[in-house]
Amino acid sequence: MPVTQNKVVTPQTPRSSSGVVTGANTNYTDTPTNTVEIFAAGPDGARVSKITAISRQSTGATELQLFRDHNGLGTTRRFFMSKVMPAVAVSTSTGQAPVDFGVSDANPLILAANEKLYGGIGIAGGVVFTVEGANF
Template structure:
């Protein structure tokens, strides 16, 4: 969409993104291993207003990391980290999602074409599902 100078640009297209991580990554440098692409921002950027992660098997606490790339995925910079709490998952105990704290009042703003990757600290073969909500500008 063309942008008019000095005009407010509001989110245009509601979006939802999801991915699954399963292999652990201990490195949090600019080229982390075993990270998965979660979000590709639109041509005018994106506004992420929700992000949750939910384990598909029992975990005993685990680090999770968000990486931002502004160069097509070559360089991935750590922008947030979290400790997913221990959670017992069974047929009688549903998994509890971890909320990264993003909201309408506390969004994550991404530049045009920015890429958001997610990684986890240790391998969990059943995986962790990551779900983001927001909108492209």
């Protein structure tokens, strides 16, 4: 949908996306290793209202990393947010609470046209990142 100047544009298309990160990243430059695309904004941008991560295997405590790819080409991914996931022993008889990055309707993350988000982890494992939002 083309955006009209001087008009309020609200999110149009609800979306959710996810990605699984398995390899460790210890590189905080613009070319991190072992990151996975977890969300891509549409041609008019997007408003992200939730980002969570949960482990799908037992692991020690690890840093969860988020990177922004402002132009959507994947060549420059800038580190901008992280949280710590505590050590977890995945079991069929216990639950685990997803790590919440603090993005919400009251504190949204605004993405430019075609901007992408990537997830990374500090130690190898299996972490599922989930992103909810809407394209403009």
